[in-house]
Amino acid sequence: MTTLPDRCNVLLIGTGGREHALAWKLVQSRRLGTLWVQPDANAGILALGTPCPAPFTPRERFFLNSWLDRNDVHLVVVGPEVPLAEGIVDDLQAPGRRVFGPVKDAARLEFDKAFAKQVMRQANVPTADGRSFSNLEQAKAYVQARDVPMVVKAAGLCAGKGVTVCDDAAQAVAALDTCMRSRAFGDAGTTVVIEERLVGQEMSVLALVDGRTITVLDPCQDHKQVGEGDTGPNTGGMGSYCPTPLATEGIMESIGRDVLVPTVDALRRDGIEFRGVLYAGMMLTPGGPKVLEFNTRFGDPETQSIMPRLQGDLVEILWRTAGGELDAAEIDFDPRAACCVVVCSAGYPGAVTTGHAIHGIEDAERCGRAGEQVIVFHAGTAPGADGRPVTAGGRVLGVTALADSLQRARDLATEAAGRIRFTGAFFRRDIGHRVLPAAAAGRAVGAPNA
Ligand code: AMP
Numbered sequence: 001m002t003t004l005p006d007r008c009n010v011l012l013i014g015t016g017g018r019e020h021a022l023a024w025k026l027v028q029s030r031r032l033g034t035l036w037v038q039p040d041a042n043a044g045i046l047a048l049g050t051p052c053p054a055p056f057t058p059r060e061r062f063f064l065n066s067w068l069d070r071n072d073v074h075l076v077v078v079g080p081e082v083p084l085a086e087g088i089v090d091d092l093q094a095p096g097r098r099v100f101g102p103v104k105d106a107a108r109l110e111f112d113k114a115f116a117k118q119v120m121r122q123a124n125v126p127t128a129d130g131r132s133f134s135n136l137e138q139a140k141a142y143v144q145a146r147d148v149p150m151v152v153k154a155a156g157l158c159a160g161k162g163v164t165v166c167d168d169a170a171q172a173v174a175a176l177d178t179c180m181r182s183r184a185f186g187d188a189g190t191t192v193v194i195e196e197r198l199v200g201q202e203m204s205v206l207a208l209v210d211g212r213t214i215t216v217l218d219p220c221q222d223h224k225q226v227g228e229g230d231t232g233p234n235t236g237g238m239g240s241y242c243p244t245p246l247a248t249e250g251i252m253e254s255i256g257r258d259v260l261v262p263t264v265d266a267l268r269r270d271g272i273e274f275r276g277v278l279y280a281g282m283m284l285t286p287g288g289p290k291v292l293e294f295n296t297r298f299g300d301p302e303t304q305s306i307m308p309r310l311q312g313d314l315v316e317i318l319w320r321t322a323g324g325e326l327d328a329a330e331i332d333f334d335p336r337a338a339c340c341v342v343v344c345s346a347g348y349p350g351a352v353t354t355g356h357a358i359h360g361i362e363d364a365e366r367c368g369r370a371g372e373q374v375i376v377f378h379a380g381t382a383p384g385a386d387g388r389p390v391t392a393g394g395r396v397l398g399v400t401a402l403a404d405s406l407q408r409a410r411d412l413a414t415e416a417a418g419r420i421r422f423t424g425a426f427f428r429r430d431i432g433h434r435v436l437p438a439a440a441a442g443r444a445v446g447a448p449n450a
Pocket residue numbers: 128151153160163165195196197198199202224281292293
């Protein structure tokens with residue numbers, strides 16, 4: 001068995017907020033040698049790692065592989081779903097080198113919702129009743145015959161945009177047309193999954209899986225809608241918190257027993273070993289927790305709330321997960337609550353302007369009392385000409401606070417986010433409102449951004 005090197009050279013794939021949180025935790029490891037990062041990563045990641053000159057497109061895997069060999073890279077950590085769906089893990093595994101993330105056949109749980117549904121059905125995993133269709137007329141006939149609130153999902157990867165929650169058959173027919181006739185999501189919408197609409201609170205349960213051992217991380221919640229009170233269009237995520245008080249021991253036990261274990265077992269029975277992060281997007285319905293979707297990677301912005309609480313050596317944890325020896329890794333959680341508030345560019349989730357200088361990061365990180373901490377993770381940023389970061393996307397920064405209670409963590413993250421200044425900056429002040437007492441849920445802290 002390959003042993004963990006004393007100085008483990010790591011390549012981190014991915015350029016956004018989730019990867020900055022991973023990089024932040026990786027550089028705290030005493031096992032880390034060189035941290036290589038993508039040359040087009042955000043300014044926060046580039047400040048922690050050395051840009052890797054290798055190309056990343058699938059066709060150039062041969063060159064990437066030889067670059068990894070020449071530079072003695074022991075561990076590759078894959079953040080985003082697209083390279084996983086392209087099979088990067090299969091391509092980069094080599095003797096003496098481990099790759100954190102699922103192989104393509106296992107990543108299919110995320111990039112093919114029809115496959116995920118089939119695995120869940122086989123394994124008796126609680127999920128919304130649903131059916132998959134590749135024929136538009138048959139799909140329309142199905143929704144018209146049912147005429148109840150339904151959800152139409154493009155089966156492939158759509159960066160969170162392929163799901164339409166519908167009140168009735170007419171809306172479902174329109175969603176089917178968008179997907180299958182107008183091909184708004186390209187090939188990702190050739191097949192659709194139509195399922196019953198569930199009601200309840202959503203929760204993200206992320207687990208490290210090494211093929212056999214499953215270590216469930218403390219559960220999170222995120223807020224997808226752009227506006228306060230969960231209004232307006234969906235985004236990639238406006239904030240997150242960890243742990244969530246909704247997750248009782250009983251709920252977590254049932255998710256482990258009825259969702260994670262049977263899913264990993266079902267894949268194994270089909271000859272697929274799942275290694276990496278299995279992320280179950282759950283809805284807590286009156287009939288018990290049900291799976292909305294699987295992701296096969298860390299969540300964004302959940303990771304910005306998980307990493308600051310994770311205790312243990314991340315190089316070692318990821319190395320052992322990738323090598324099937326997760327039981328030898330020590331993993332614990334800081335008892336403090338974490339809350340991440342995402343600071344966005346005006347117009348997000350629509351078109352935004354970029355290149356605006358970002359001020360106030362150090363000031364934000366100074367917020368808080370003894371025993372508290374604020375960390376500003378970069379998402380859509382780039383290094384500016386004068387060394388200061390500039391905006392480079394819709395979600396610009398994730399401001400995470402650690403404090404004794406979720407209430408305090410939320411207030412502190414909100415206050416710190418208020419110290420960030422760039423043209424058009426905005427953020428939600430009510431992250432956590434779904435689980436905080438009503439009186440405190442919408443309390444605004446901090447001044448509006450300039
Ligand atoms: P997904 O990408 O499948 O997680 O869907 C994105 C979002 O759509 C979820 O976070 C939910 O808010 C919503 N959604 C997905 N499936 C359902 C469902 N069966 N019932 C109600 N809402 C859903």
